[in-house]
Each structure stands twice: as C-alpha cells, then as structure tokens.
Amino acid sequence: MARHHFVPQFYLKGWYGKRKTKLWAYTHDYHGNVISKLRSAKEICHSPDLYTVEADGLVSIEESSEEVERDFFGPIDNKAAVIYRKIKNKGIQKLTSEERRDWAKFIVSLNHRSPKSILSKIDGAANAVASIIDKAKGEFLIDDDSEIGSLINNVDVNSAAKNGIIYAMTKIISEEKTIDDICSKRWVVADVDLSMGKFISGDYPVVYGYNNKDKSYNYLALSLGPSKLMIMLSPSVNSDRDAKNISLIYNEALVRQAEKFIISEEKLENTKYIDFKKLLGIFLKKGGIVDPESGPLGQ
Template sequence: MNEPKRHHFLPVFYLKNWCNEESGKLVEFSTPFMNEIKPRRVHPKGTGYIDKLYAIEGISGELSYAVEKNFLSPVDNKAATACQALLSGGPVHPQDRRAWAHFIMTLLLRAPREINIIKDILRNLESGTVSGLMNFVIRHAPKEFHSEAGQAFEELKKSAVSRSIEHIIEIMSNEDIVEKIVGMDWDVIDLSTSTHELLTSDRPVMVERGEQTGGETAISLPLSPKKLFVAVTNRLLIRQLKSQNAKNISQAVNTEIIENADKLAYGSSDRQLTFIKNRFGKRKRASVIEENLNKALKISEDLGTYLSSIDDNSMREKFLLAAKTYKDKKESGKHEFRN
C-alpha cells in the first residue's frame, strides 16, 4: 500500500486560493541559499510539506501515517468545503462552521516547529518517563525481580511509541478550543479595494489577546489575496476593523504574516518581493500554543530526571514486603498477586 509520504502542514485546498487561474501555480518565497529570499512559481501540491513530518520514530507501516491519512486528510477535506462557503459570502452551515474551527485548531499545531516540540514531549513522557520509572524500580526492588521488571518495561516502551500517534491526534483535536472557536463571532473582510493583495505563510493563523483587543481574543487568517477570515469574542472588534481603510488592513496583516513566517511565505505574484525581503521572519514570536508546548516540554524533561534520581528507603521496604508476599504465595501454589 502506498502511504502518503508528503505530509502537508499547509493543505493544497488552502494554497490554491493564491494560484494563477491559467498556470495553476502560486509564488513561494523562501530562503534556500544564504538567507536570500527567492521567489519561485510552484503547484500547491509541491510546497507546504515535509516528508514524513507526522510519522513517529519507531513505528513502521500504516500506523506511522495515521496522523496524515486518518486524521488531517479528513479534517482538510471538510475544511475545503467550509472555506468555499466562507469565500462565497453565503451562509456557513453548522457542520462547516465546526469543520473550519477544527481546521484552525490543526493549523496552530501542525507546522513543523510545533510538531517537533510535540514529538519531543511525547518522547520524554513515553520513553524518558518509562526509563525513569524502570530505574526507580530497579533501584528499589530485589535483584531477583530485575530481569522480569526490565522485560515488562521494554514492552511498555514499545506500546508507548504506538500511543504517541493517539496523543498527537488528541492534542490537535482539543474539543475545548474547537468549541471556543465555534462560539466566537465570525466574519470575512473583503479587501478587494486594497492595492496590496494579502499574503500567507507557514504560520498563517494570527491570534491576538491583550491591550490591542481590550482583553478580548481575535483570530484572523488570510483566505485568499482579497479576503480575510476573522473570529472574535466581541463583535465590536469586527466593527472597528471594518471601519479601517482596506489598504491599511492589508498592510497590517501582511506585516504580521511575513514577520512571523518561519521558512515559507506565499503570494499570487512576486510584486511584493521587496516588502517580503525587508520583513521575512524578522519578528518571530512564539504563539500561545508554542509557549504552552515549551512549558510542557520542560515539565516532561524534569519528570524523567526526577524519577531517575529518587532514592526512597520506605519505598524500598514496601518493594521487599511485596516481593516476600509474592514469593510466599507462589510457593504455596497461589499465583494471584495483589498490591
């Protein structure tokens, strides 16, 4: 079976909105050599991906591609329908609204930077923590049980690797966040009168919450060169945005998108090449999601280290008592062992 090798962190349906109708291509901006921005025309299938990005080390075969094939592909398929509804200006049905909210949630987490942090967290929790527990048991349990304990923990490690796939999907489909996005006020801002087309990048979702929004939350995402998706917790923010000049909105959005780009940016043409060169990745800031992931990574690292360093005499005595009870029951023909 041919499994998907190209794992798109920017789905094809989304990038198609910047494609030239005749060529079917959009312009990709990247820094392949010496940090110099280079534009090139590409098909949306040929960009916005990394080979085996969502594959988990230690897993082979179909399970390794479960995140891309069984989770992200269905999410993207439903979001493609929702995107067309948003662009058309027609009503967005409840199922499309939920699909789009789910898609935004995945965009916040599926980029290479976030995925690599998630993988590090899972490796620490599943492997480092298991190793820490094994070291803890080995130090405190009688030597006669070391071999059996070692075998048990090796099996636990193998199953932990497989569970990593489930954990990534759970993180990307956080229902609490999806529900909050669904419940926000939505709008699509038409910027057709602006002389500057909207750009997008490998970090296309902008989340603002602070002084600029009066403590409210605002999520925005370029949908196409002329349309901007906005979701807010207070409708007043949309009215304030619509009161601004379209050119000013486009410039502000493009500045945020390009300054926060990681490796790639996109446009329908290369007319804004100078603008992109002057701003590409100049003010990268960690998203709220990335900040929380880094905190979780530090906790997972500390947990494994802590477990490996524990030396507890009272725990050692409990292990000895449990081992004696097990041995006595085994000798008497009773194979059931309870803690």
C-alpha cells in the same frame, strides 16, 4: 516515505490565480538569500512522515501507521475544502452550524499541525520517556537480561515521544471548548484594499490574538486567497473598525510569523503601507533549510 502537507493543497491553490497551476513561493537558501520561485501547491508546506505513528517497541504500536493523516486530518481537510469553496462562492452566512464547527476545527488544526509544533517537542518528551523507563527499572528491580528488561530496552524513546505528541495534538485540535470559542465569534469576510497589496499566506496562515487569562481567542484571521480575508471577532468589539485594523496588519503579521514559506499570487512589491523588502529581511533571519539535491524542503 509519506509526504504530509501541514498546510493543505486545496488552501494553497487559492493563490494560483490566472496561472492555474503555480503560485509565488518565498523561502531561504544556504547563502543568506530569500528565494522566490513559481511552484505548485504539491511542492510546498509539507514534511516527510510528519504525522506517521512510528513503531516504537511498545506492544500497542508494533508497526508504523498513517492513521492520523488518513483518519484524522483527512476528514478535517476534506470537509474544510468543501466549506472553503462555499464561503468564497456563497458567503459565510450560508454556512450551517455544523459547517461552522468543522471550519473552526480546521482553523485550530492549522495552529497545531506544523513541523515546529511537533518536532520542537520531541527531545523534551523523549527525555521524559527515558526518565520514566529508568525509574520503573529501578523501582521494580528489572534486570536488563530478563525478558521484561529486554522488552523495555527495545523501546525507541524518540518514536514513543513523537507518537505521544501526535496523539496529544489530535486531542488539542478536537477540544470542544476551543471550537465553541471560535464559533461564538462574529465571522466577517473583508475584501482586499489594493492600495495595501493583495493578501498573502504562508506556513503559519492563521494570525490571531490570544487571551492567556481567559484561555480564549481575541480574534483570528485567515486569508482565503489574494482578495479576501476571513476574520473572527469577539461579539463585544467594534467589528467594522477592528476588521479594518486586522486587514491592515495581516500581511505584515503573517510574514513575521512565517518559518519556511510565504506564498503570494504575484511577486511581492512594496505598497503604501507595507515594506515587503524589510519584512523579507526579518523572514530571512529565521534561517532556511534547503535540500542540496531537490531545493527548498517542503517543511
């Protein structure tokens, strides 16, 4: 069983701080509690076989494969890890146009690669696959006992549905129009205001505003560790004012959209601007999944 990180480890390690090997991770338990624990990046934000292309009974996919994790997400994350260090050490102004596009693609991937984004669509897609098979059998009068009927009956509709969703996800992440949109933004990095508390992250680390009419982002924000927040803004807006406003709302927005994990360099404490105790109550109501043997699941 493969362990697939939907938030890459290089990014999570940005919250290790002085401990070097641990960060604070917040998740849920069966008893209605938010559990905080020091954990390594390896232990969180992963899900078993999330991107595995499964044998589905179709001729084109006869055995399971890690090609999407290896050949698609591998290059995206490897390039992003190098760019991440460059941004933190030299600044975004030092990025080449190619690096900006690679980083933009990484940002898009974070919005589409989570378990919820994939697994929540499987039932609907499986029903669609089953309906297509039934319709084909009826239209072409395919007998279940025939050779072709036997082949069709061996199709695993759930695996076929998951495979279709995974391949569609790679196409969405690679859309040039979306990458162009992000690259056209003004990119700034805001330093933390300690009166607000240090920046946190989680299993949905990108906070953004999206214009459904124009099919474009109004802004995107991603913390680069506890002390810096990267913000991508439309060129027409008041960048300084909007960057400050986004910095103020980022932590709260991130907690509100988190599903299973919130991460922090230190234990979360209320600040002048943020009532983390109240926000963790909202996070708790979403319900957590805990493995009775190994603790909170990576997903």
